Amino acid sequence: MLKKERYRHFVSHFSAKQPNAETELNYNNPFQLLVAVILSAQCTDKRINQVTPALFQRFPTPESLAETTPDIVFDYIRSVSYPNNKAKHLVGMAKMLVDDFSSEVPSDIDQLQKMPGVGRKTANVIASVIYSAPTMAVDTHVFRVANRIGLTTGKTPLAVEKELVKNLPEHTIHIAHHWLILHGRYVCVARSPKCSICEITHICKYFQKNEKITKIFSEIGLGLKKN
Template sequence: MLKKERYQAFVNHFSDQMPLPETELFYENPYQLLVAVILSAQCTDKRINMVTPAIFRDFPTPQHLATSNFDELFPYIRSVSYPNNKTKHLLGMAKMLVEDFGGEIPSTVNELIKLPGVGRKTANVITSVVWNQPNMAVDTHVFRVSKRLGLVPASANTPLEVELQLTKHLPKEVIHKAHHWLILHGRYTCLARTPKCDSCPITSICRYFEKNQKMMQKMGLIEGNKPT
């Protein structure tokens, strides 16, 4: 299967089966999403959704958060991964938003990455989710699934390489959706250790599945070319 055909089949399937994908993080405005995404690094969305309601209630704006301090904010965050660093990041982020951006969430990747706790992945999430910009955030799910499917070459060893491949070959208008397609497929079907290939609806375009089938045929474990 040619790369162009693989991409087209991928887009066709998810456009039909998941036309309006959404992040599983709870939020009501760009500020809340930014807080949630910063907290979600190396942590589950489920855990983040448990702690953010209290944060959003008691620190409803960047101005409220900017006037807080470590000892006040830390108890809200203690149950997530790396709570010390994330507490510092949130406080620094809020203060910079107030001082440099008038309390408004910037809408470009280059501006967002100036904020404490915001790297390229987080900036891509914010711009693609809030403003539907054609930016691709590459987390572990996107990295794994895109390579397994064969959307990006196995030689792509960094998130940036994967991001550039995906944004190059995906139609611009679906890039913000494809981010969610890859994450959700990786979260619920194409699991890291035990991918659910038996129930996966896109094995016909999956290079990982094709490779495993050929290996099993060679070993005589399934019908096909058996060793002589």
């Protein structure tokens, strides 16, 4: 199957099955999403959603978060990964948001990355989710699934990002991010992908390769039995 055809089948399938796919992080405004995404680095969305209600209640605006200290924020996020660094990042991000961006979350990737705790992946998430920009945030799920299916062959997150952006229809890029994440989270899991319930095995290089290997070993086994 040609790569162009694989992309076409991928988009067609998920457009029909998950037309409204979205982030599983809970938020009510761009500021809250920015906080949640910063916290979600190397941590599960489920854990972040347990932490953020109290945090958002205590710090409902960029101004309120900018006026506090990392030590106080730490008490609210102590159960997430790397809470010390993330507490510092959140306060620093809020101060810059207030001082440099008039408390408005910017849509520009470069502007977003100027803030503490905001790397390329986080910036791409904000731009795609809030502003429906054609940006692709590549986390471990996206990286794994895109390469397994055969949509990409990139060895780095940036290479995978560029390949996906190049080949996906522009209007689908912001939602394709969620298709890949959700598929990786619930079906194409890291250690034992659930190929038996996957609906896109017909376009998946990983599945087809394993099926071929299984067939070869099966034929070898039958041949040994005959002897």
